Each structure stands twice: as structure tokens, then as C-alpha cells.
Amino acid sequence: MPLKFFIFPLIFLLCFKSIQAQNCNLKISGIIKDLHDSSPIFGAVVRINGSDILTQTSEDGLYFFNQICPGKLIFVVEHSNCNSVQREVILSENTTLNFTLEHHINELEEIIISDNTLKSLKGSTKESRLNSDQINKYSSQGLADALNTLAGVSTLKTGNSVAKPMIHGMYGSRVGIVANGIRLQDQEWGADHAPTIDLNSFENIQLVKGASALKYGGDTPGGIIVLSPSKLILKDSLFGQTIINASENGRGGSISTKIMKTTSDGYYVSSQFSGKQFGDLLAPEYILSNTGVKQMNISLKLGRSKILSGWEVNYSRFQNEIGILRGAHIGNIQDLLRALKTDVPLRIDPFTYLINSPKQEGVHQNFHFTYFNQTSNKAKWQLDYNYQANTRKEFDIRRGIPASTPAIDLKLQTHNFLVNLKWKTKFSMDYEWGVNGILQDNYSNPNTGVKRLIPDYLRYQIGSYFLGAYSPSNSFSWDWGIRLDQNTWDVQKFYNVSDWEERDYAVLFPDFDVQQFGNKLLVNPKLNFLTLATQTGISIILGEQFSASLTYVLSQRSPNASELFSDGLHHSLATLEYGSLSLEKEISNKILLNFSKNKGRFKGTLEPYVSKISNYIFIGPTGIEQTIRGAFPVWQYDTTNASFWGVDAGVDYTFSEQFTFDINASYTYAQDLINREPLISIPPFNSSQILKYTSPKKKFDLELVNHFVSFQNRFPEMNFTVNTLQDGLIIEELVDISTPPSAYQSIDFNFSLYFNLIKQSTSSISFIVNNITQTKYRDYLNRMRFYADDIGRNFQLQFIFSY
């Protein structure tokens, strides 16, 4: 296949002017980027054919020549992982020549489609990213921990190992996770579930703040996290990587290994395996009993890419078992008060690897088939089918029932179809149009002996989107998109007769089929939501160093299953949580700005945003329900209007080749406009500072990281009282679940040594210490804060072997 033939048309041609005087002092500079994701390519060789003039790109992908003679020259750009690119240029003056290299054969077709744009996922929306080195560092932890290093991302925890990424104060259904081009369907069941995905299967993580990736859905006002697998090389090769971690805290570790075989005729096959196990974790002063974790992930991929068409099949299976702190399982408010009053968890057992109840077990299986075809050099279509099966079991401490019987046993199956068409026109316009159909089936196993938390349902979603991007020059781009989705729910849920009547559902929903079983009603709610999303943005490059972008996003989200139907006792907060059938779609308007200085010793970004959300869905206390365990606060999902604003900022300063200093900081303000109070669980101001030393020739590096999280002084008051008996008297005591914990600071240290086991593949050994000073702290966004301190110091050794 004459590859050059396809690559050549993509090269954008710049600055053709007639030749002027013959003096050899022209300056040629430019940037070499990855065509797939616009990331700068480091170490690419740029040379002028027929001469011995050559240079290499810096870490920012930049190159520079001076003293070049005018005339007709052929530039060649080469990189070990890429196909080389040639361009013939007639030079008459100082010129900027930018190149895009392709080292991902799957995306090769885009070369033809978008020949003169250097497009990111969506041009105007600022994205942050994690590369494979940063991902590897968090190999033994989770997705949320890795993303937490980016400004504007926090982690919401409902257990020491149950962590969800939070963007601009939003999480769960308001943040989309896209793996291999398809939305992950596992956030339907509510806040207590971490994304069931293994970081080690991916090599690039992009964070798109503000939901402008409408291709993946229009319902995520927080943002979208896009996980991409490793890139392909179109040549015969076999390579792999193994990462081994050993941690002192939790006396555990992880192993992850992946191997990939590619052939020059476009076939590729890859497999990945990872496993991890930790025992009970340690806070600075005690054991966090029952916080062990086990996890296993396997994925297989087979495909063929023939540039103009290609297919891929992949399968992955993720399984985990997570212990929930024993001291956090409580029976009533009095138990909660007792836990709040003591500094130390009420139950501390000796260290063990055993994971007992309360615990969660999850399995996520994913099957994906994709096919693409480039019908002409102006159009390409792609077909995706994805099947996800997600099971979750939660085990509580129970009486008279074998420990192997879960209290929650759910199975969610999702079929996802996507047809996508891309084409380009003259006038630098690119279009993308697609249709997305989703069929989802949730099954709640009745053998638990506990009232269903989430009912059985079928959900159908059909959506269509139309996107466009206009990039008349390298320094300006405009993009826009619109998406329409119809969501239909067909639910079968049992309600207590008394609840059904108390909430007036019989009057509000007279059309729902109802069947009575004793004191229970089987109801068949049918709900419809039509949602619209639009976005538009511009991005400009101002001179050599500065860039700016402005994005507006309208997103609408239909309520999820837990918001509509939750029904049960929450064991970690002693609250009765109820969904609401009356919820309407949530409508968010968001404006994001980005200013960046991308070059020089001093680099920085400033990203302010503001959003207003009507029908913002939240859960809050509405009353008290008397039960045999005493009075329980009732929390019910409801809607309000909310406003958010905030700033994410980052500054990098390069002292010298060896020393760099980075500061990241973010602040979020969120207010409930109807109840005139702050929203709950909003990240307080936080900042991290990183001092890094890299030895000459990058033989080793040292990194010192300081994390600072301030006290959240904006919080809603959700306290209640409980009557307790003390010294023979009944007294009323306040249960303070509202006041956030104090500010804290923790320091991490990281030492990495690099070496080559095999030519061109860098392996490393790292020594990592987290929370060096054994800081005792509790985090506002960790629900375990009511019961115990956060994790103490951890020494970790990491080996990365690339071959």
C-alpha cells in the first residue's frame, strides 16, 4: 500500500510566495503533533532532504532551524513510532511549518478527512490529559486517583477504595466515562459505585470539561473522561509492558501486563491482564478494619486496519471485591452519633486480607465490535456495537442469613449501537453526523430477602447528533454541535401501599398499571424524557505564546434510576433514601473560558467557568420516619435551581533544564438558588505544588508533591437530633453530619530511575512515598470521614518493564 499517497494530501500547505532575494538567513520553525489527539511529539527528527541539516523536537513538539537558504526544499519528519512524512516547500521568507504525524493506524483515515486542521477531540473545549507515564504511576490505584492530579478534578469517595471522579463539583451521572469510544454504563445505580474500569487497559486519558463531546452524549454537565487504548504501529512488531507494584500500607500490590502484536498488513492482536490485592489499610494511628480489596481485569483485542477500512473486536472483563470499613456499618442514628463522638472507629480488628461483610462485589463485562469504511477521500462511516453486562452484589451484616446472600443483587445489561458519518467540504468545514441507540435492561434479583433498592426496568434511548468544525487557519477554529435524545423507561416496581398514597402518586400518575399484592403494589411506571444538547465554541491562538478559547454548552439530563426509584435504608449514614417519580429533566447552561500561555519558561492556564442548572436533582432531608430502630431521617430526591462557578488554574515554571515547579489550584462555588444555601459535597479550595528535578539525560528524576485542601466553609446544614439516655435521663443530642472536617496538607515523594532493558524501550524503577508526614486527616468528599481518619503513610515500589 503506497502509504505516502494517502499521507501526502493531508499535509497542509502554507505560505507560498514568489522567491525574493537569495540570502541564507531564513528561520523555519514549527510544531510536530500527533494527528490523532494533537499531543506534541517529542524527539521527532526534522531534516532537509539532500543536506545534513537536521534537528529534533523538544518536549513541546517544537523545532527550529535558522540560516536556511530560500528555494525549493523537501522537509522530512521522522519518528521511531510513526510513519515519516515528507513535504516539498518553496521558501522565500521566515516560515512556520507544522506537521502532523500519525502513529495510530485506526485514525489514519482522519488524515484524509480533516486535512488541514489540528483538531483535538473538540477544538474549543479545553481538555486536560494524562499520558501513559502518568497512568502507570497510578497502576495499583483507580481512575479517580489518577485524574485527581488534574486541576478541577476531585475525588468523591464512599469507601476507601470506592472513588469516583468529580469535575467542577459534579459526579456520577453528570460525568461521562467513555472507553474505546462508548459510554460506560455503570453510574445508573447511584453514588456508591466506583467506575468499573481498569486504568491499565488504557494509554491515554483525556478530560473534556463541559460536555462538548456530544458524540458520546449530551447529558454530562460536569464533563467527559475519554479513555483510549494504546496506539497501533503499521509494521511487524511485538511489544509489551509489565508493571509490578508493592505497597507497604495494605501489605499488597498489583501486577499488570500487556502485550501487542502488529503486522505490516494491518492485523493486530493484543491482550492485557492485571490483578491486585490489598489487605486492611492503615490510618496513621490504627487499622482500618475490612478495607481490603481484590481486583482482576482481562482484555483481549483483535482487529485489522487497512487504512481505508478496518474492523476490531474486543472483549474485557473487570471484577472486584471491595471491603467497606467495618465501623461504618451502623443500625440507627444513635449508632451514628456514637461513631461521630469517638476519634477512633468503634471496631478495630487485627490486620487481615479477608474481606468480610459489609462489602461490594462487581463484575463488568464489555464486548465491542467496530467497523469503519472510507468510501471516498471526503467521507467515512463507522459502525459500533457494544454490549455491557454489569453485575453488582452488596453484602451487609445480616441476621439468620448465610453471609453468602447479598442484600443487593443487580444486573444491568446494555446494548449500544452507533452509526457515525464524517465528511468534509471545501471552505475548511468538517461535519459529523450519527445515530446512537441504547437498550438497557436492569434486573434486581428477588432472592436477597431485602426490598429492591433499584427496580427492574427497561430503558430505551435513541439519539442523533450533528457536529461541525470550521478551521480556516491554524490560529482560529469554530465548532458547534447539536444532539437530541429520547429516553423511555418501562419500569416494574413494588411500592408500599402507604408510600404510594402518601406521595400522591395515585393522583399524579393515574395511568400507570397497578396490581395489588397484600400491602404492596406492583406499579408499571412509563416515563419519557426528550433532551436537547447544543454546544458551540471558538478557539484562537494569539501570537507565539498565547491561546484562548470560549465554549458554551447546553446540556439536558434525564434523571437516572437511583434518582427516580431508590427505595431503602442507607447503612453508612442511617438514612432512608427515596427516589421521586415526579423528577423532570435537568437543564444546564455552562460557559467555559480558557487562557493559556503555552511556551517559554513560564507557562500557565486559567480556566474560569460559570453554569446555571435548572431542575438540579439532589437528595436532601425531608422528614423523620419512625421505625423499630428508632427515628430515621428521610432523604428524598428533589429538584432545585443551582448556580456554579469556579476557576481551575495551573502554572509551570522552568528554572532550568533540571528544575521545574508546578502549581495547580481549583475553586468551586455552588449555590442552591431556591433554598438559598450552599450545595452539599462541593470540593473546597485545593491546590497541589510539585517540585521536580530531572537529571541530565533523564537518567532519574525526583519529585516532591504537596497537597493542600482547605476547610469547606460553604455547606448546607443537614443536622438532626436524637434522644439518648444518659445517667437515667433522656436528653436530646445534635447529630452533626454537616460540618466539614478541617483543612489538611499531605506530602508525597517520588524517585524514579530509568534504564533501557531493550533498545528504545525505557523501563523504570520508582520509589514512592505517599503522606510522608503521617498526617491525620479527614476529607470532606469521603463519606468514611464520619467514622475514621483517611489513609496514612504508604511506601511503594514500582517496576515498569517495557519490551
Added chain:
Amino acid sequence: MKFFLNIQHKTLYVLLSLIIISCSKEDPEPINEEELITTVQLTFRAPGITDQIVRWQEGSNNSDAISLAANTQYEVGIIFLDESDPSDIEDITEEVKEEADEHQVFYEFSQLNIGLEQSSSDTLDSNQNPVYINSLWNTSEVGSGTVRVYLIHEPVTKSSSTRDGFAGETDVAVDFLITIE
């Protein structure tokens, strides 16, 4: 563009509805809730006095009041029932006895001086601690107050004189008024 979208919508609706028809859902089974306790019942027995039975039942909101005689020893028995299905009442006390090591019944009194003692007919756990399913209450002077009845699951210790001392999770916490005459 809208027109274009609409057509595509229709064809996809047809396609999807075909899939939907092929996987229609069965009616879910009602769940038989297993660990439910709806009722706490106390029986007071003393020589020469008629047995007194008081109940706390979920949903009824009011518990019965207890009336005791001063300076008397009562043998107090407790049972826990699941009466959610009136045609199939389950006695949960049996489970508590079987799992005596994981359970503790406890009484806390307010504004009353009542001595709580082990009864010889009580269930003992494997360490010979009383579970207080049967207990002895010694009343003294006349007065009125409240008793809070607890069933504690997986207490940290089995020997304590206060509710806080046992820790563990509360499965039952209900109040009864007491008058001593």
C-alpha cells in the same frame, strides 16, 4: 436537518422496537423480606400478679405502657416477631437465640431505679454471657419513666452496663413508658 433526523429516528425506532419486542420482561416477583422485625413483645411475670404483655408494633406508632409494682422482682421475657404478613407470623427470637454470640438484648431506664439481673432461664452465649432474652427486673420506689429496649447486633463486647459500651449495630431501639405504683 431536522427532517433528516426525523426520518432516521423513525427507522431506528422500528429497528429498536423489533429488538425490544424480542426481549420483553417478565413481571418481578414480590420479595419476601427476611430479617424484618416488626414487633417487640415483653412479658412481665411476678408471683401473685397476673402476667402483663406489652407490644411495640411498627406502623402503630404507640407502644403500650408498662405498669409495675414497687419493690418487686419481675421475670421479663422478650420476643421479636415479623408480622408483616398477618397470615404468616414469624418468630425472630429463635434466630437471635441461635446466633447468641452475635446478639445482645439490653434495657436502659430513664428516671427509674430498676435493677437488671441475669435470669436462670436466660439464653447464654458461648462465653456464658447472658443475652437477656429472659431477665430479672427489680423495682424499688414508686415513680414513672421510660425503658428503651435494644437488640444489638455484633456488639464489640458482651459485658457492658451502658448501650454505648456494647457498640455494634442497633437492630431494635424502642421506648416504653413505665409507671411503678
